Amino acid sequence: MSVDSQPSARPHVLRRKYLLDAGFQVRYILRLAALGGGGVLLVGVLAYRIHQAAVRSGASPEALSASGQTLLWLAGVGALGVAGVLALFGLVLTHRVAGPIHVMSLYIATLAAGRYPRMRPLRRKDELRGFFDRFSEAVDRIREREAEEARLLSEVIEALEPLATTQDAQAALSILSSIRARKRQATEGPTAGALKSVA
Template sequence: MSVDSQPSTRPHVVRRKYLVDTGFQLRYILRLAVLGAGGVLLVGVLAWRIHLSAVEPGATPESLAASGQTLLWLAGVGALGMAGVLALFGLLLTHRVAGPIHVMGLYIATLAAGRYPRMRPLRKKDELRGFFDRLSEAVDRIREREAEEVRLLSEVITALEPLATTLESQAALSILTSLQARKRQATEGPTSGALKSVA
């Protein structure tokens, strides 16, 4: 028996498709571009007006210095304003994405614990609806398959009970019964209340 001493190497995969969810990505790219361009345009127009007032005929060196300070203040306030607007937009975006991700993470944890979650719909403005719908459909299909297996195990157990006369056959029947109980509990039992607190 030979042991492979070389570690397995994964092939280097280069992903060239950047728009994987075109509608979602383009919608937020456009919103960010409009916010950024609008903010820069507003600061630029205000700076141009300050510049025009500073270069009027008869402007004194003091008025030029004052307009330079005004431009600096405008740039600082504009940068802070844009940072605030983009931060609020980022909060809104991440809330619409992080909320569904959080809920789906709880669903996956419930599945990992051997139970099937009760799927609730996403909020009205949540993102990732397509992914959530596919996850819900997969959970429903797996639950249906498990319920069918519970039904088949019940039939097998009922058919084998009169025939289980040896210790080995009774042990095998006991294993089938515990498997049936576990599957029944997973498909019919209550889920954890962790999802009730999710906004």
């Protein structure tokens, strides 16, 4: 068997589908567009009114200059306001996405430790529900498979115990018994209380 000494080049993958979860993505794209567009429109309308008021009053060049400075200040304050609103909206959005990701990462850590977590439902307004449901279903199926394997190991051990007369056979049964115990502990044992602090 020969080992290829050339590093395998990753194939270039061109992603053509950008709306993977259309309901989630379109909802937040429209909300962000409405907030940003609405904020810019509001600043534009106020700036136009200031400009029109200056023109109607037959303002002097100095007054028009002052009006221009007011427009600049208004645009700056408006930009900061829109940025603040979008930042708050982004905080809410990321919390609704980061919360489920955080919970799933705790579940993965529990799985990596050889235990099965007690799954809890997401909060009412959390996102990624479809992904979380598939993740929960996968964990449940793996847990059921582990429990079934522990049951089958019990049957095998019970059938082989009377036949295990040699030291090697007894050592093999001991290994099977430890695997069964580990599977039982993983599927039936209590889980860590690490999820109590999840917001």
